[in-house]
Amino acid sequence: QVQLQESGPGLVKPSETLSLTCTVSYGSISNYHWGWIRQPPEKGLEWIGYISYTGATSYNPSLKSRVTISLDTPNNRFSLRLMSVTAADTAVYYCVRVVTGTSNYDHWGQGILVTVSS
Amino acid sequence: QAALTQPASVSGSPGQSITISCTGTTSDVGAYKYVSWYQQHPGKAPKVMIYDVSNRPSGVSNRFSGSKSGNTASLTISGLQAEDEADYYCTSYTSSGTYVFGTGTKVTVL
Numbered sequence: 143q144v145q146l147q148e149s150g151p152g153l154v155k156p157s158e159t160l161s162l163t164c165t166v167s168y169g170s171i172s173n174y175h176w177g178w179i180r181q182p183p184e185k186g187l188e189w190i191g192y193i194s195y196t197g198a199t200s201y202n203p204s205l206k207s208r209v210t211i212s213l214d215t216p217n218n219r220f221s222l223r224l225m226s227v228t229a230a231d232t233a234v235y236y237c238v239r240v241v242t243g244t245s246n247y248d249h250w251g252q253g254i255l256v257t258v259s260s
Numbered sequence: 261q262a263a264l265t266q267p268a269s270v271s272g273s274p275g276q277s278i279t280i281s282c283t284g285t286t287s288d289v290g291a292y293k294y295v296s297w298y299q300q301h302p303g304k305a306p307k308v309m310i311y312d313v314s315n316r317p318s319g320v321s322n323r324f325s326g327s328k329s330g331n332t333a334s335l336t337i338s339g340l341q342a343e344d345e346a347d348y349y350c351t352s353y354t355s356s357g358t359y360v361f362g363t364g365t366k367v368t369v370l
Contacts, residue, residue, distance in 0.1 A: 179361075186263070186349065186361060186362075186363055187298070187300075187306065187349050187351075187361040187364070188361060189351065189358065189359045189360060189361055191358070192359075200357050200358050202261070202358060203261055203356065204261070236305055236306075241311075244294070244311055244312050244315075245293075245294035245295060245296040245311045245312055245351065245352070245353060245359075246296060246308055246311035246312070246315075247296065247298070247306075247311075247351075248308055248317065250305040250307070251305065252305055253305055
């Protein structure tokens with residue numbers, strides 16, 4: 143059973159860059175899409191973007207100028223970078239696996255809370 | 261991209277059926293079969309319940325079903341149980357090649 147685990151700092155200062163990594167265990171990066179979704183405290187889910195196993199990316203238009211998602215296939219992991227963060231970027235960040243060609247976000251990490259504060 | 265519209269809350273008694281709507285536009289829900297539904301219990305990661313409008317993943321109870329008509333997708337939970345009490349979110353592929361989530365619905369079992 144594939145498992146996803148987010149890692150990274152839980153506290154980021156305003157105007158700095160948020161960097162998270164998702165490690166994929168018991169499964170291969172190949173033949174799936176890999177994405178990030180976030181949830182501000184007490185609020186709903188927000189789609190950040192995803193990357194295909196070929197490296198093609200798609201981002202939420204409202205975040206596109208600040209976001210980069212990248213693959214590290216040899217190490218079976220992928221990453222999120224979000225630049226110039228503000229308090230509005232405080233959220234639980236989830237990494238997810240998407241079955242290519244479907245809307246099935248079938249595996250999720252447990253989530254990591256990232257707080258933006260000085 | 262504007263969030264899909266869901267009712268803030270839906271409630272029902274054990275054994276009843278409830279339906280949650282998810283309204284979008286001709287650029288998302290109305291245009292594609294790529295609509296999925298997620299259940300989220302407090303403090304937990306979401307779990308897929310329905311994908312591609314009406315497909316149920318292995319292991320998900322057949323009490324959950326999905327459908328779509330025009331720009332509105334729906335999730336129906338039949339034989340409501342206490343364990344179904346949770347937040348539910350829809351999501352849809354869009355004409356921009358992205359996904360957008362719904363506003364979320366809190367289901368309460370009375």
